[in-house]
Amino acid sequence: MDLSGKTALITGGAHRIGRGLALALARAGCNLILHYNRSADRAQATAEEARALGVQVILRRADLSRLDDPTPLFTNLPHDVAPVQILVNSAAIFPKDTLTDFTLDGWSQTLRINLRAPVLLTQAFARALPDDLQGAVVNITDWRTERPYRTHFTYTVSKGALDTFTRAAAIQLAPRIRVNAIALGAMLPPEGASEAYWQRVLATVPLARAGGTESAAHTLLYLLRNDFITGEIIRLTGGAHLNM
């Protein structure tokens, strides 16, 4: 897919990894529907950075835990904006819980944001995509679905289901829409994480460093541009999965 002039919707695009992905899309010439929830100021700042690269940016606020019908995100666009052909599901939460202590509310919140929202967004995207256009979805997931955390139970289950959804959707939406995922490793320390925690995480990475946002952005553009990849989940871990 040639990205120049395409419209891309990215969830959680205001800051951190989502911001890096959004700016990479903008550098590749994509106009953006930049979704955010609480981070209005940071979304505005990211939008300004993207606009300075010469693309159009439309900001859209939505709480994904309450989003029952995402259709307007795809259909309610200014007339001079092309239909959305790229969907990047990056927004997620990373709560600390275990099988024995999670609550029903916590389970519901994690599954709603990390799984239900990407599924409903993909459905709305596929329904809204005009018949004569190709589309691509990239889900941001986590390689730790293969080696589950002890401490992030509902998150791990939600991302594992997102992996399965990626493959199921790739079959269902072929040949017009490709669906892939990037299974991230240690890219950025979780907000509020201690330096000691982060050093312990990095000690498990054979390449001995964090991935940062640029390597995630590079992989996103690769998956979007390569028209023969679908149903693929690329691990981006610095080799951490080899320690399994």
Ligand SMILES: NC(=O)c1ccc[n+]([C@@H]2O[C@H](COP(=O)([O-])OP(=O)(O)OC[C@H]3O[C@@H](n4cnc5c(N)ncnc54)[C@H](OP(=O)(O)O)[C@@H]3O)[C@@H](O)[C@H]2O)c1
């Ligand atoms: N950081 C890493 O090293 C790492 C590792 C593995 C996987 N990942 C995955 O990579 C993606 C981005 O990670 P990150 O560390 O940059 O995430 P983050 O800093 O925790 O940011 C979470 C994002 O999700 C959005 N979000 C959270 N709750 C929401 C809700 N109810 N409605 C709408 N949006 C909501 C936030 O938007 P607002 O701030 O606007 O509310 C924010 O943009 C996630 O899918 C994460 O699981 C990250």
